Amino acid sequence: MDYLKGLNESQYEAVTTLEGPLMVLAGAGSGKTRVLTMRIAHLITNGVDPFNILALTFTNKAAREMKERIAKVVGESDARSLWMGTFHSVFARLLRSEAHYLGFPSNFTIYDTQDSLNVLKKVLKEMNIDSDVYKPKKVLGRISQYKNNLITVNAYFNNPEIIEADERANMKLMGEIYRKYVDTCFRSGAMDFDDLLLRTNELLTRFPEVLAKYQDRFRYILVDEYQDTNHSQYLIVKALASKFENICVVGDDAQSIYSFRGANIYNILNFKKDYPDAHTVSLEQNYRSTQNIVNAANVVISKNLQQFKKNVFSENEEGEKIKIYRSLSDADEANFVASNIWEIRNREQRKFEEFAILYRTNSQTRAFEDALRKRNIPYRVYGGLSFYQRKEVKDLIGYLRLLVNENDSEALLRVINYPARGIGETTQNKLIVFADQNNISIAELLSNLGFYAPRLGLNNGVLNKLGEFWSMIKAFQVMLKQDNVYNVAMEVSKRSGLIKLLKDDQTPEGISRVENVQELLNSMQGFLEEQQQLEDGDASLSNFLENIALSADTQRNDDEEDMVSLMTIHLSKGLEFPVVHLVGLEENLFPSFMSSSSREELEEERRLFYVALTRAEKQAFFTYAISRFQWGKITDAEPSRFLSEIDSEFLEFINPAMERRTINRSGLSSSIFDEAPSAETPFFKKKEAKRTIGSTPKEEAVPKNLKPVATARIINPSGQSSQDIEVGDHVRHDRFGVGEVIFLDGTDPNNIKAKVHFANEGEKNLILKFAKLTKI
DNA sequence: CCTTGGCACTTTTTT
DNA sequence: AGTGCCAAGG
Numbered sequence: 001m002d003y004l005k006g007l008n009e010s011q012y013e014a015v016t017t018l019e020g021p022l023m024v025l026a027g028a029g030s031g032k033t034r035v036l037t038m039r040i041a042h043l044i045t046n047g048v049d050p051f052n053i054l055a056l057t058f059t060n061k062a063a064r065e066m067k068e069r070i071a072k073v074v075g076e077s078d079a080r081s082l083w084m085g086t087f088h089s090v091f092a093r094l095l096r097s098e099a100h101y102l103g104f105p106s107n108f109t110i111y112d113t114q115d116s117l118n119v120l121k122k123v124l125k126e127m128n129i130d131s132d133v134y135k136p137k138k139v140l141g142r143i144s145q146y147k148n149n150l151i152t153v154n155a156y157f158n159n160p161e162i163i164e165a166d167e168r169a170n171m172k173l174m175g176e177i178y179r180k181y182v183d184t185c186f187r188s189g190a191m192d193f194d195d196l197l198l199r200t201n202e203l204l205t206r207f208p209e210v211l212a213k214y215q216d217r218f219r220y221i222l223v224d225e226y227q228d229t230n231h232s233q234y235l236i237v238k239a240l241a242s243k244f245e246n247i248c249v250v251g252d253d254a255q256s257i258y259s260f261r262g263a264n265i266y267n268i269l270n271f272k273k274d275y276p277d278a279h280t281v282s283l284e285q286n287y288r289s290t291q292n293i294v295n296a297a298n299v300v301i302s303k304n305l306q307q308f309k310k311n312v313f314s315e316n317e318e319g320e321k322i323k324i325y326r327s328l329s330d331a332d333e334a335n336f337v338a339s340n341i342w343e344i345r346n347r348e349q350r351k352f353e354e355f356a357i358l359y360r361t362n363s364q365t366r367a368f369e370d371a372l373r374k375r376n377i378p379y380r381v382y383g384g385l386s387f388y389q390r391k392e393v394k395d396l397i398g399y400l401r402l403l404v405n406e407n408d409s410e411a412l413l414r415v416i417n418y419p420a421r422g423i424g425e426t427t428q429n430k431l432i433v434f435a436d437q438n439n440i441s442i443a444e445l446l447s448n449l450g451f452y453a454p455r456l457g458l459n460n461g462v463l464n465k466l467g468e469f470w471s472m473i474k475a476f477q478v479m480l481k482q483d484n485v486y487n488v489a490m491e492v493s494k495r496s497g498l499i500k501l502l503k504d505d506q507t508p509e510g511i512s513r514v515e516n517v518q519e520l521l522n523s524m525q526g527f528l529e530e531q532q533q534l535e536d537g538d539a540s541l542s543n544f545l546e547n548i549a550l551s552a553d554t555q556r557n558d559d560e561e562d563m564v565s566l567m568t569i570h571l572s573k574g575l576e577f578p579v580v581h582l583v584g585l586e587e588n589l590f591p592s593f594m595s596s597s598s599r600e601e602l603e604e605e606r607r608l609f610y611v612a613l614t615r616a617e618k619q620a621f622f623t624y625a626i627s628r629f630q631w632g633k634i635t636d637a638e639p640s641r642f643l644s645e646i647d648s649e650f651l652e653f654i655n656p657a658m659e660r661r662t663i664n665r666s667g668l669s670s671s672i673f674d675e676a677p678s679a680e681t682p683f684f685k686k687k688e689a690k691r692t693i694g695s696t697p698k699e700e701a702v703p704k705n706l707k708p709v710a711t712a713r714i715i716n717p718s719g720q721s722s723q724d725i726e727v728g729d730h731v732r733h734d735r736f737g738v739g740e741v742i743f744l745d746g747t748d749p750n751n752i753k754a755k756v757h758f759a760n761e762g763e764k765n766l767i768l769k770f771a772k773l774t775k776i
Numbered sequence: 777c778c779t780t781g782g783c784a785c786t787t788t789t790t791t
Numbered sequence: 792a793g794t795g796c797c798a799a800g801g
Contacts, residue, residue: 058790058791059790059791060791086791087791088791089791112791113790113791193790193791194791196791197791257789258789258790258791260788260789260790261789261790261791360787360788360789361787361788361789362787362788362789363786363787363788364787383789383790417777420777420778420779422777422778423777424777424778425777426777427777549791550791551791568788568789568790569789570788570789570790571789571790589787589788590788592787592788592789593787593788594787594788594789595788595789604789605788608789629792630787631785631786631787631792632786632792632793633792
């Protein structure tokens, strides 16, 4: 058990205390992920079947990274059979197999926020409710709150307090809207994000046999980022853990930053009340950052009233002071950061991937993209407007969703007249109202159009068009049964007229829309190949759709690795970078103007600041601008209050003479960091977000179930060329790039599995027959 | 029924 | 500045 070596005392305790409730309070940089990983490995080495372990993380990124690390210790196959993922993805999976209990189809659609909003808008319209008073976003937010607190529609109407609260807020129709929204989703066979948790709760409370089944299955439960769980998540965990009470929660109250989506910091603060005999371990030594950074972060977070007593310390070098740069404008700020990165990289021989630019809002990215591009500095933007949220992409996905679940009326209405085929708003409204009144879905209505036609009040022309549309959809569905997702999507985009419509638009935007659709199709082909090659792959359309619904950006990896990372602070949680630039430190931006009204909100912003600062290992830079281009005009800004909360002993001002300088019109600063790098080296390449950062796995553990085979023959599906391949060979794969063969398994030449470690993608298990590997 | 042009609103953060 | 929504005209 050499993995236990090198753990400090508290880490060791957290890893080896396997039975009973355990709370690990892990300060920033204290090796939390390592502890979680080792703990799971330790469970498995101690004979716990990975099948009985449930590990819940907060983001897909975290889940993936941890799974990779665990695989290195216990082997890929064990790692694969544990249930690990975000709450949403794990319970979506569980709900798929138990959906019938709740009257949902197992292929239910998952609505993202945009979908929910569209549904809600239609509901408001149908109910003739003024959406100026009932602002859809606000209404949806309230519904989300209900759901996260397990207030179902019935519970709502039995709860005078809430009804009264809504009345006081001048929203006395909330109950009816809520009911109608839930009904609509149900009839569409769809769940929104909150439903995935709420319905899981419903399932576990209403059906004791289901609860018992999963209690028995998940004997060991681990929850990461416990401080960010909401009430609904809390109850699921509690229910599942109540039989064996082998529950380990890991978190840091100082890093709770998701209360806007219902995270309840009291879940972690009250853990000891829920489990009186719980063991508590505190990890307080920070191994990540310099003393200066840790101490400065401590000072800031100490301004919050609500927290555990904790003493995070670092024994690393003292390190450099945090440098503050005051800029004239957002463009100036970005230019400084870009030049600074360039300069430090050259001076200290660092790689671009060691730098991060962190900001409060996604809209701040643009200026930095411009500045970096100007200097040919490669960068990658994480998060932001997801590819899958673009209109043209959603349109095609709308068709695909309709094929999988034809009751999904949101998808249906999205595509029924796009491209325009003469089924306008009036007709659509008739369909909606009729379906609603007869308590059927629009799909049922269209499937029995002849039967319902006399009562619909539509003319023959329109009826024909409806019939044509629906038989086109039916034809696609038939095709889906026989053909693969890529071919079907291709056919859909052609026959629906989508591609033609987009191609007719020759403006630059139009061209980029065509490219986006093309990229979606490419990604489907990639998905298809990948799933076909993985031995436990699932190449179904519904699997593809689920993947994109629950992970905002499943973008492909690519060759270029060494890039500066740009992301929001929220996304940066759990990551670390040698040099961090924390930008836009201005009042009303950070802290956000939306969060300056109450102490609670402000404390969350402060925790956010804490998270940002503690991402830095060696150096941190703070920047702010005195004016900023915002909402189409220039706005003056003041430095963030957080800056003044840090003792000056930790800080150093880069441009103290700034005030006296005349403002130069170019907005470029000319202080000590002038010299912009020349633009002659053309290695700049813009990349979309990818999921994993840095760390390529190096050592390999021998998987238990694979028997080594010395050599195997590559057989192409086409059967043309074949070549011998053996362990240790370097191979090239169309999508995954270059990698090394670690393992071969199987005697049947048609079914030889190869485990390949790709430089960019990590390990993959491939079926040799399908994977087009070339020896290099 | 569809297209166009003007106008209002936007930006907090994510599953 | 960019997007989405609505009203009016074709």
